[in-house]
Amino acid sequence: MKNNTMDKERANFALSFDSIIDQLIFWIVIISLLLFILYPVVMVISTSFFHRGTFTLDNYKNLLNPDNLKLIKDSLFVAGISSILSTIFSFCIALFTFVERKEIKKIIYRALMLSMISPPFVSSLALIILFGRRGIITHNLLGLSVNPYGWQGIVLLQTLGGIPLSSIMLISALHSIDTRQILASRDLGAITTQTIRNIVIPSIFPTILSVLFLSFTMNLADFGTPIIIGGKFKMLATETYMTIFSSGDLGKAAAMSVLLIPPAILSFIFYRKNMTSVDNRATGTKALGNENYDFQLPIWLKFVLTFITVSFFIIVVLKYGSIILSAFSINTSGKLTFTLKHFEEVKFAYTPAFLRSIIFAVIAGFVSSVIGVLLSYYTHRRKIKGMSFIEFVSALPYIIPGIFFGLGYIVGFNKEPLLLTGTTTIVILNSTFRHISVANKATNAAFTTIDTRIEDASRDLGASKFKTITNIIFPLLRPVFLTSFINTFTACMTTVGAIIFLVSPKNVVASIVMFKSITNGQYGPASVMASILILITVSVNLIAIKLLNAKEMY
Amino acid sequence: GKSEQKESSDDSTTPVEETKDKPFEGTTLSVLLAYGGAENSFDKFTEETGIKVEYLEMSTGAALAKLQAEDGKTEADIWFGGGVDSYLNARDLGYLEAYKSPNVSAINSQYNDKDGYYSGLALVPAGWIVNEDILKEKGLEAPKTWEDLADPKYKGEVIMADPSISGTNYAIVSGLIQAWGEEKAWDYFERLNKNIDFFAKGGGEPLEKVAAGEFAIGIVAITGGTYSVGETSPTSVVYPEDVIPWTPAPIAIFKNTKNLEAAKVFVDWYLSKEGQEVLREADARIMARDDVDAPELMKDLDKSKLIDFNLELMGSQRDEILTRWKELVGEK
């Protein structure tokens, strides 16, 4: 009996100690998200309401002037077309992948992953190099002189840019369809095309819509493509950027950015709705490989799909090829000459910038993965009240233009006690919190496949909440960690918009240097930097895969 | 570079003097840079003074936006080069430190702020870069005067940076207005506009676009870099035969600097004869000091064609001019 009471005391002590840690982690997650996402966003929006300390609606008064209305119309038009096209093409590529043999599937999947690693502006750069007025293909090969600048160029690049991620999302959606439903459809007399129309598309419709909305918001917020390839065609995101740069009018720029928020919120609500509908699909079925079930597409369809897929990959190869080529050559008025000059220019001058980029991206990748996982855990596993608002907050930076998020940091963190401007910390924080949403969404998806009772089991076996997180949740989510780390790392290596104002002479990073080179029109050195960035990103990703060794899971 | 530094200073001075000479040894200055090629001169400065330099290339427009967002609490010490209009703006917002270097006396006062908020480093004339191949292909001659440039035969072949983004391009617009008077200038811009497909988003873009053969003629600020692209591409630099707008490349100290004394040393050095010569080597320009020769490349520049430019006026008219400009060109 005495023993028993002692046990109990110890239990109580341990209980409070563990729950303190658990609470601590929880509050750190909450506060950091509010402080480093919501606060700066609110701050930057508030600059549109305050002019030198006094409240004003000036910035909104003529926000909807004819010029801006046209701008909105144009932006919606281009972002709309690009996202619809890229969703259609992605669906074709995904469908092609879905019906192909296992080996080809693997190859396509890898290639798509790789083609996601693309620093911003690289596509624009490649387009100019290949198809510009003195483009290698248009001029050198075909003897044409075409003008790549305009909305068509934006649509082309945004479409291509959206394909890798969209295809990957659609491929996994296709594979989550219960194979038996496809069999059932054919069993009931529907031929392949009818099955695709009536079963396959409706089954992955939520994903199709998510993909559509995701690429729509990203295209809407994209300023890198239009700024380089748009010519005289203007879009909302570019104009926001321009407003900042030309007039330094933060208030007006912020007000314009606010215009981008409604579609972003819409798409988030959409995503949330689909998340719940995903849960009640494919219940209780044994995973059934579809390798042995032949799913023959009609020849014409097969041809179209093959054509689209092959074309896409040819374009990808051309893109990377042209970057590498232009890193090694000079193309003057149609004459291609080999040179190492660009390498000399880049040489050692930027080594610290590259090193810094790697360090920042590794830290951001790691921290944002951890926070993203925890956020998802508290929201969807512990189902703590109010967490879905926090989850919404975490999605904000993903759907508003990066430059806007960056400005928020400057506006929000330039006074004591939050004086961070000019420090290395602010760049890392910004990169980290900008990408929480990726880890969060990946974790949400993973959680739907993990039995909730596993956590109960862990606690039943004596592990506290905190120990359950470290011993069960994190190890189980290792593959998610990997994906989100790679995503964030890649994004950080190549991001520009968000940190363009945050970097100071002390903490320049490679992507900024590259951006500067491109806007100065120094395509040669820019290509060298792009090649190095791609190389670093691929290598670090491979190392991460090796370290986390996600393959031998399950 | 560290050991080299030591050696060279050993050569020129005695150790005792060294400590006196280099009171800021080990200090690091942060520079916001908008002066292509200037980074090549920093080593020499460090060698002479022991002050290290870190820099970030950033267009002056972006830098101004950043300053505003930070409310002037920048971590940078020095603003180096770029569009003088942004300097004027920053001065009015109180972000700059007034400092009259003893060396300004050797500099044409037209280049400097009268209260010393900025000083001129170099003079940047405006002109054109032309792609000979394209011209030949189209059977065109290079333009000789601004009026030539507005000739419809160059339609679609002219590129210029958006003056609201590029300080130097704004200086060109403002300069022509000052030189010709409102009426003539605006009439001219209207015709010129017809030849321009779209405006570039950065001051450096026209240069490379012309070099790459995307356009035949670019309106550019002429620096050493403008000439050097001619080494690898069929381009050449053309100065207008009628009037040449120009702008100074300024230097200023930020009010928020924590290294004011070192920053003053920096400004002094770059305004000294030696500093100016080093800077000229780093990027060939016509330097602000009269006692520094124009670089070999620019010997053919006829200084008499330089317009009489009132910088204060340029700064104060900026909003007005750009608004009108925007109305004129529309969405380009």
Added chain:
Amino acid sequence: MFLKLVNLTKMFDEENGVKNINIDVNEGEFVTILGPSGCGKTTTLNLIGGFLKADSGQILLEGEDMKDLPPEKRPVSTVFQSYALFPHMNVVENVSYGIRFYRKEKKKKALKIAMEYINIVGLSGYEKYKVGNLSGGQQQRVALARSMATNPKILLLDEPLSNLDASLRVKMREELKDLQNKLNITMIFVTHDQSEALSLSDKIVVMNKGNIMQIGSPSEVYFSPTNEYVASFIGKSNLIEISGDRFLVRPEDIKFRPNSEGKYTIKHKIFMGQYTEYIVSDGEKNIEVNLSGKENASFLIGSKIDLEIAHKTQLRVI
């Protein structure tokens, strides 16, 4: 013969798959394929349904080989293990699907026909329900109606009852049998549950590891298994050797004769409700005896008894 599988073979690799399957099915017959998990039941159905391509052999339906027809052209229909209902369609849309595509009726007509089948399976009133909101038993009926609505010559059912609750399972079993009697559809039914197979079938095909072990009526496979595998897979069995011959004795075919001098002692007793399971031993060998009814639930562990064997089957040596 209505359906004839001739030497049908499909091997996924050296070990897994089905080998030389020969089954004859008469019109209107209810044939059950019974076997443990992984024995190739689903594979066999998939071959008939056309979802898998056979390595060799023939699938003759009314004399014509349909081996090379794609699933959508075969006059057979499958009720899948997990039903594979289309979750984005409601009940009537699910049921009319095959009528539109297989029977090629116009949408409107198809909906009308579908209503009839919904009525047959007793789901009238549920036409507009999302299938996700139906209970397991109701879903199962939708799947049944959907398949039957294509007027298949043969209905294939892959463990359709295995996802249901014990009591619902028994109920649906009866309904299925009723339906088959009423509509006289030829059915091939897959299960690993022996009582399901025994209670439903005209003919049972017992499979193991990709091979057929025995084909026969329920009482044939139960009372006259041709090999030990079948004997032990279907029902419990005691193997008793009498003067060199081996006999199969079912636990329920043994009776107790209480006798304080008896040769056997009761070792173990498990009350199963309907019957009580006793393990008795003569010191050498355990014999399982199942006695049913309350009267037989009260023998005590340790009691001495004699056994009376009411029925035994001699096992042939294979």
Added chain:
Amino acid sequence: MFLKLVNLTKMFDEENGVKNINIDVNEGEFVTILGPSGCGKTTTLNLIGGFLKADSGQILLEGEDMKDLPPEKRPVSTVFQSYALFPHMNVVENVSYGIRFYRKEKKKKALKIAMEYINIVGLSGYEKYKVGNLSGGQQQRVALARSMATNPKILLLDEPLSNLDASLRVKMREELKDLQNKLNITMIFVTHDQSEALSLSDKIVVMNKGNIMQIGSPSEVYFSPTNEYVASFIGKSNLIEISGDRFLVRPEDIKFRPNSEGKYTIKHKIFMGQYTEYIVSDGEKNIEVNLSGKENASFLIGSKIDLEIAHKTQLRVI
């Protein structure tokens, strides 16, 4: 009393949950909670395990209320329906988990202890296997070993056998009972399978819609159900009215007396192997009769018979 649930209540909403649950469990007892899907079995276990917080009531273990302890502090352990094994750990890591955290042993010692339990459940040699590569039965054993290894005062089992094959289920049932006998652990076992409940339990708690319907030994609930619900949920039953009193008669407690003048006619017959199910009718009411053994499998549909009722139970009115 070892474990005492007193007026335990947990309502998720107006309808769903459990209400006023009172159960007494003795040390070493095997108690089964039996009921249909959704009746609150898992909820009751979750309350005991600490995964849910009760609205009201007490959970007294050896007299002390453990209602407010978190799961990790309760001296009970659960074997989950889906096992909830840790997929990123191998067998021995899974089993040692609770030894490390609950028993707070050093990792090395924990691994050693784990080996003993792996041995007990007969998985020696599989220590290093990833749990994903184990069969259902093996996974079940790992889950059992993992829970037992914490030396719980009570082991809770939530339908641990429902994911298994019919034949494996019977086998594991026996193993579980053996283990309980050997180690004398108090177990609370949840199932919706009446034969599982009958064959395993010392005491059965029959639940329905969040309420307890009856608590008793297997033969009590089978032979003396206190209400119709229990009567019909456990085993099949005929309700017969004799001079105003209602009696429960189990189908296996009825015998046939062939008589060409008999009052009853055989309407329907289903061969179930071990027994044959007959539906007989006197023209008004159907009665189900189960006769076991081969000798009783051959009555023909249409035959006239008389019935002899070997045992009946009067139903109290509630």
